[in-house]
Amino acid sequence: MSWRFISLPPQDGYHMVTSFVAVADYVSRGGKNTLLVFYSDKPFVNVGVHQEVWLEVNLEFTKKMGIPVVRRDLGGGTVVITPGEHDYFIVVKADEAPSSPKALYEKYLTPVVNVLKSYGINAQLRDQDIVVNGKKISGNGAMTYNKAVVITGNILLSLDVDLISKCIRVPTEKFRDKMAKEMSDWLTSLEKELGYIPPREEINKKLKEEFEKSLGVKFEEANLTPEEIELWDRLAKEKMNEEWIYYKDNRHPELHTERCVKINSAVALCHLDYKARKLVRITVKIVNKKFDEVSISGDFFIMSPKDFLEYLEDSLKGASVSDFEKIIRKVFEEKKPVIFGFTADDLVNAFKEILNKPEVQEVI
Known part of the structure; x- marks a missing residue:
């Protein structure tokens, strides 16, 4: 079976969270399953679709620093995305994907686990996350879109705990210091585990090899179609709309x-x-x-x-x-x-x- 492998240049937060929707539209209409890889060009706060921004984000800090808040179409928690991670998007036809979340994550994240293991790291899948000796190195989520299923995730290459902790809303500054320490305790990165950051091209090569081996597929190097790019740009513009970013907050203003x-x-x-x-x-x-x-x-x-x-x-x-x-x-x-x-x-x-x-x- 032939899949597309697409590697893109760094993108802003609004394009980061809409790329997979454009690809899912293509796959839904009979296009090839796709593995898409790229990363953010600057930090942004990525809020889950079921979250209220005011409860999760330190808006005073993010506005002062010009760090965008972006609401994605996927569930999960608030994360601060930085150029220090390597993001992947797996988009497959729904009738080929397991219906249970557990089986879905096992099928499509096992190749990512194997990439990390190839560096001598003790990586394991835990629910939808990948951990190394109990510390998270990869967060993942999934959604359905028409006739496609999307699994999104990242590999943490490096960590800026100070920036991340300042973007998250906490009750007190003392609590923020505690959270920063805890973050260092439960998050890890390739830099922390290996003492260096492997080149992204090398990681991409390993991802392709492991997906081909694990799923029995063959990749073709490809680019997004003009239709995907057109839809992607339109969706990214929609994500910039404050009505969307704060829709959950504005749905319940009295609460x-x-x-x-x-x-x-x-x-x-x-x-x-x-x-x-x-x-x-x-x-x-x-x-x-x-x-x-x-x-x-x-x-x-x-x-x-x-x-x-x-x-x-x-x-x-x-x-x-x-x-x-x-x-x-x-x-x-x-x-x-x-x-x-x-x-x-x-x-x-x-x-x-x-x-x-x-x-x-x-x-x-």
């Missing part, structure tokens, strides 16, 4: 809180960070024992269906607080979402925890 407060005898506002397999952030406004508004965000991945989270939020809005479990389970049964990071049970438990908060108990 910008990280506390639980009783506003009066009938109204409470409550936020909860719930750790399932991934982090789920829930904020609710309860008025007269009903959900007046519900926000669900986090660093999880929803591969299908599109707009599942918005549908779930809207299904809970206006409902009696006593009906939350019935509604959640009905929506999961109806939509049958493919989610990596939390289950219907996790969500039910998180809402139970919120409704058991003293501030909420007083109004329900």
Whole structure:
């Protein structure tokens, strides 16, 4: 089977997060499976599609430094992308890809693991990440697009922990110092592991060899088609629109809180960070024992269906607080979402925890 291998020059953040959509459109229309590699020309903050920017990003710092905030179409957490990483995008026909996230990551990330092992590094796949002796060296995500499946990821060549920690929103500066230290403890890079950074051309050569060996495919060196480039540029311009960047924030402007407060005898506002397999952030406004508004965000991945989270939020809005479990389970049964990071049970438990908060108990 023949695949395309495309290596591009460095790109800005808006083009970084839209390249794979243009390629997925090409693959969906019967084009060849594609492995695309390139990297960012300057730092940017990359926010997951299900996250609220105000909760994740130190906007005061990023605006001062001119570091763009870019919302991608993929789930996962907020990451600071720098030229110190090597990014890859694997785009395949949906009918060739495993339907379970676990099997999908195993199939298409094993070649990347093998590239790292070829440098004598003890690399292993852990969920959707690749770790070296427990430290993350590669973060990955997946999404469906029409008749294509996209796996995106990176290999950390070098790390700028100071810059990364300053871009992320934290409660205090003391916490930021702690986070920077923790980042050094749970992230690693080829530079840290090897004492040098291998040339990108060498990494690309190894990637091609390992994909060919592992998947039984043959690469042809290729360029993006004119149609892909045209769509790519249009999508990148759309990603620059602040309505898109802050759409999750602006969807719930009244829910910008990280506390639980009783506003009066009938109204409470409550936020909860719930750790399932991934982090789920829930904020609710309860008025007269009903959900007046519900926000669900986090660093999880929803591969299908599109707009599942918005549908779930809207299904809970206006409902009696006593009906939350019935509604959640009905929506999961109806939509049958493919989610990596939390289950219907996790969500039910998180809402139970919120409704058991003293501030909420007083109004329900």
